[in-house]
Amino acid sequence: xxxxxxxxxxxxxxxxxxxxxxxxxxxxxxxxxxxxxxxxxxxxxxxxxxxxxxxxxxxxxxxxxxxxxxxxxxxxxxxxxxxxxxxxxxxxxxxxxxxxxxxxxxxxxxxxxxx
Amino acid sequence: xxxxxxxxxxxxxxxxxxxxxxxxxxxxxxxxxxxxxxxxxxxxxxxxxxxxxxxxxxxxxxxxxxxxxxxxxxxxxxxxxxxxxxxxxxxxxxxxxxxxxxxxxxxxxxxxxxxx
Numbered sequence: 001x002x003x004x005x006x007x008x009x010x011x012x013x014x015x016x017x018x019x020x021x022x023x024x025x026x027x028x029x030x031x032x033x034x035x036x037x038x039x040x041x042x043x044x045x046x047x048x049x050x051x052x053x054x055x056x057x058x059x060x061x062x063x064x065x066x067x068x069x070x071x072x073x074x075x076x077x078x079x080x081x082x083x084x085x086x087x088x089x090x091x092x093x094x095x096x097x098x099x100x101x102x103x104x105x106x107x108x109x110x111x112x113x114x115x
Numbered sequence: 116x117x118x119x120x121x122x123x124x125x126x127x128x129x130x131x132x133x134x135x136x137x138x139x140x141x142x143x144x145x146x147x148x149x150x151x152x153x154x155x156x157x158x159x160x161x162x163x164x165x166x167x168x169x170x171x172x173x174x175x176x177x178x179x180x181x182x183x184x185x186x187x188x189x190x191x192x193x194x195x196x197x198x199x200x201x202x203x204x205x206x207x208x209x210x211x212x213x214x215x216x217x218x219x220x221x222x223x224x225x226x227x228x229x230x231x
Contacts, residue, residue, distance in 0.1 A: 032217070034218060034219070038158075041226075042223070042224070043206060043221045043222065043224050044160075044206070046218060046219075049218055093160065095160070097217060103162065103165065104162070104219060106152075106159065106160035106161075108157070108158070109158050
């Protein structure tokens with residue numbers, strides 16, 4: 001089946017630095033990828049929809065200058081958390097829509113801790 | 116906008132027993148898809164079952180089945196012969212095919228504990 005690889009799985013960074021999270025579709029082309037944020041014991045909150053070759057669509061309340069999304073190829077989308085602060089600490093998950101059917105494959109997530 | 120509601124924040128069931136997780140949704144659409152996802156402690160999201168709204172027959176996947184009531188906008192998940200590995204968060208999700216990326220709308224989740 002379709003596989004989405006997400007890296008890194010865990011990252012600790014200092015406040016003020018930037019962190020890049022990668023999401024790759026391994027065996028299919030993903031024209032659309034989604035980025036979610038999940039707080040402990042809560043549901044997934046959609047941050048943005050990433051489309052290959054075009055600008056990402058951000059959900060209301062998500063700072064596009066802080067959470068930079070790039071979808072430069074059909075197999076890779078990246079989320080960069082710029083000038084990270086402790087309140088950005090969270091679990092980030094990517095997802096790709098599988099081709100030819102309405103199904104979604106999720107990455108394994110990235111736990112970001114900003115100290 | 117669509118909303119998905121899971122009214123049971125937590126549930127528990129004895130191993131080998133059957134449990135039903137509730138999900139209701141609100142939409143004015145006629146064509147859509149519904150999903151149940153499982154998120155175990157590893158936090159990997161795993162598709163459990165999918166239902167197309169135009170299909171009247173309830174979807175089943177081994178021990179997992181749904182009761183899809185379109186008029187009532189209800190989509191419950193039944194887990195039969197519960198196993199310890201079923202312990203996880205379960206999320207109900209809604210998707211309306213459109214030109215805006217076909218995004219998923221998730222419910223708040225139900226934490227299921229299977230007890231030995």
